[in-house]
Amino acid sequence: MTASVKEGDRRVWERPLLIVGFLSLAGAIMVAYNNPTTGYELSMYTATPIAVWAAVGAALIMALCVAFVSPISSYRFLALVLAACSVFAVISLPLIRGYYFYGTADPLTHIGLAKNLARGELSPYGMIYPGIHTLSVFITRITGYPLTRSLLIVILCFVLVYFVFVPLCVRLLVSGSHATVVGLFSALLLLPINHISTHLRVHPFTLTVLYSSFVIFLLLKVFTNRTISGRRSPDVRSKKADTGPKTITGTLLALALAVTAVVLYHPQQALNLLILFVTVCGIQLFYRLFYSSHPVSKHPTMYASTAFFFGVYILWTVRTGWFRRLAGKHLSKIMAYIDGRGTAGQSIQSQGASLSVVGASLTEIFVKLFLLGVVYALLTAIITLFSLYHGIDDSVTEEKGMRLYISLSVVPMVIIFFVYLAGSISGMQFRHLGFLMLLATILGAVGLVLLLDRLTRVISRPKAGTVVAICFVFMLVLALAPVYQSPYIYKANLEVTEPQMEGYDAAIDIQSPNTEIRGVRIEPERYSDATQGVAWTLPREKLYRKTVPAHGLSRLQPTLDGTQYVIVTQMDEEREVTAYRELKYSRQGFQSLDNQPGVNRVMSNGEVQLYYVEDEEADRSSQARLSQSERRAISTQEQ
Numbered sequence: 001m002t003a004s005v006k007e008g009d010r011r012v013w014e015r016p017l018l019i020v021g022f023l024s025l026a027g028a029i030m031v032a033y034n035n036p037t038t039g040y041e042l043s044m045y046t047a048t049p050i051a052v053w054a055a056v057g058a059a060l061i062m063a064l065c066v067a068f069v070s071p072i073s074s075y076r077f078l079a080l081v082l083a084a085c086s087v088f089a090v091i092s093l094p095l096i097r098g099y100y101f102y103g104t105a106d107p108l109t110h111i112g113l114a115k116n117l118a119r120g121e122l123s124p125y126g127m128i129y130p131g132i133h134t135l136s137v138f139i140t141r142i143t144g145y146p147l148t149r150s151l152l153i154v155i156l157c158f159v160l161v162y163f164v165f166v167p168l169c170v171r172l173l174v175s176g177s178h179a180t181v182v183g184l185f186s187a188l189l190l191l192p193i194n195h196i197s198t199h200l201r202v203h204p205f206t207l208t209v210l211y212s213s214f215v216i217f218l219l220l221k222v223f224t225n226r227t228i229s230g231r232r233s234p235d236v237r238s239k240k241a242d243t244g245p246k247t248i249t250g251t252l253l254a255l256a257l258a259v260t261a262v263v264l265y266h267p268q269q270a271l272n273l274l275i276l277f278v279t280v281c282g283i284q285l286f287y288r289l290f291y292s293s294h295p296v297s298k299h300p301t302m303y304a305s306t307a308f309f310f311g312v313y314i315l316w317t318v319r320t321g322w323f324r325r326l327a328g329k330h331l332s333k334i335m336a337y338i339d340g341r342g343t344a345g346q347s348i349q350s351q352g353a354s355l356s357v358v359g360a361s362l363t364e365i366f367v368k369l370f371l372l373g374v375v376y377a378l379l380t381a382i383i384t385l386f387s388l389y390h391g392i393d394d395s396v397t398e399e400k401g402m403r404l405y406i407s408l409s410v411v412p413m414v415i416i417f418f419v420y421l422a423g424s425i426s427g428m429q430f431r432h433l434g435f436l437m438l439l440a441t442i443l444g445a446v447g448l449v450l451l452l453d454r455l456t457r458v459i460s461r462p463k464a465g466t467v468v469a470i471c472f473v474f475m476l477v478l479a480l481a482p483v484y485q486s487p488y489i490y491k492a493n494l495e496v497t498e499p500q501m502e503g504y505d506a507a508i509d510i511q512s513p514n515t516e517i518r519g520v521r522i523e524p525e526r527y528s529d530a531t532q533g534v535a536w537t538l539p540r541e542k543l544y545r546k547t548v549p550a551h552g553l554s555r556l557q558p559t560l561d562g563t564q565y566v567i568v569t570q571m572d573e574e575r576e577v578t579a580y581r582e583l584k585y586s587r588q589g590f591q592s593l594d595n596q597p598g599v600n601r602v603m604s605n606g607e608v609q610l611y612y613v614e615d616e617e618a619d620r621s622s623q624a625r626l627s628q629s630e631r632r633a634i635s636t637q638e639q
Helices: 002-010 014-033 050-069 073-091 106-118 131-143 147-173 179-187 204-224 239-243 249-265 267-290 303-317 322-338 346-357 362-390 398-423 428-455 461-480 498-510 525-532 538-543 553-559 570-579 587-591 616-638
Strands: 517-519 564-569 599-604 608-613
Touching: 014 050, 014 073, 050 073, 050 179, 050 461, 073 147, 073 179, 073 461, 106 131, 106 147, 106 525, 131 147, 131 204, 131 249, 147 179, 147 204, 147 398, 147 428, 179 428, 179 461, 204 249, 204 267, 204 398, 204 428, 249 267, 249 303, 267 303, 267 398, 267 428, 362 398, 362 428, 362 461, 398 428, 428 461, 498 525, 498 564, 498 599, 498 608, 553 587, 553 608, 564 570, 570 587
Parallel strands: 517 564
Antiparallel strands: 564 608, 599 608
């Protein structure tokens, strides 16, 4: 009895810590909600009250303490819920603080596509990846929310899937009380988001990468369940297998639905997963032919599932020219590099030059965006080497056998990444890197669990947990700092305000026929898509696809060819002057717009200004005719 009282006294700190943590999080959400956006914000971080960040930080620290130190599983579970909710709240800030929409460029076009779909102007079958848009329309019809809000909710749905299934994948690959803990906190780092080609906004490829964690979980789950005949596989040594269903039929059916959804969400990421499935099949075939005594050779085969996946992929992609165009584009880039007509990493070199102009460096950006990825990549490399070592050991556990699948699947992905990099294929290497970071998150977390287990053999478990928790404090700070684009990474916040949308809509309505509208860095076609719906017609291609040339804002009439409109927003000015340090457009250029000859402001709503730029030649002719008329009038008066 005395022992139990002492044990209870020793653990009395966990409950109040969790209570304070949840109260801190609730307070942060209330403060953020009560401080909504009132106009365009250059940085989400500076616009959100500092009390919000302090409260979320406190909640995360408390969650880390309990999750890594407490020996009670129920408290650890609550700590994980607190941590996940804290980061989820950060990701939900655009909704909590009343953003009209978040994301320029592609996300604006996705608003238009969703509108086309909702109005019946476009069929899901007529789109190459209708999954995200169909889901947003479904949410709108269920809740009554506008599509702009539903699309933001879709982002949160995919993030939630990622947060749930990454730790579950880690739990299947390694045993131990801290497997789920390390898996979740690794997921909270959001390593697949690199802000170059994968983004935490309405970006179907990125969202499909996050969703892929669910597919990988189902794939691994097949190997931990029983065989279709209902008998347990003779190689199953893990106790976790005893809790599985009697057959794997349900898991295989779920997997079939999941891979079908991947194809509809984004075929390019589906191709990455298909390569992973083919790699798993190759590993299984190799072991069945050459190492029949190895546990991997006893796993249920994935041949039928992979064939089904391949069939769905082909049936969906070959009906359009998308696959042929993409393949042709990639092959031409690669051949150009082989022939010496291209430069490896050309886009990276170009971005590095731009960074140096604004006073930054590739090294600085690398630390801010990729340092954590490098840490997990190193852990992944170590796990891969150990998996290869155990690949010829017939006495390995089921967990080590499954690690072999994911570890070896990294190899072809890395090869493809360097092929993309060599060809400088429109930033596709960084899209592919996003999926690689998903695999690295899972395997890196496995490595951290094994490292923590080794550490507990040297020092006590609470001390070892404290060491890892402190490491995650620094990693979470480094990971959450660039979640939203801001001047911290030399970018501008991607808030889209309602006045912005209304301004563009009004500009298009008053636009003279066949007169171009140019934007500042951002092509007006994106806002045309969002306000009018996407129409793949000549006016869209001809009238809205140009921007003001670099350094041409202060001399619009001599710079532009013919009569045109120029649309300027508050976001443009703050982005170019503050975030991009006047790299292409200067403060003086923005300030001179109202005073330039031949440039007339025809509309303004506070955040958006539309300028009508007269044709310089026509203006000169008009002035010449006016001068002749004045001379005649003077001559007549003299007579």
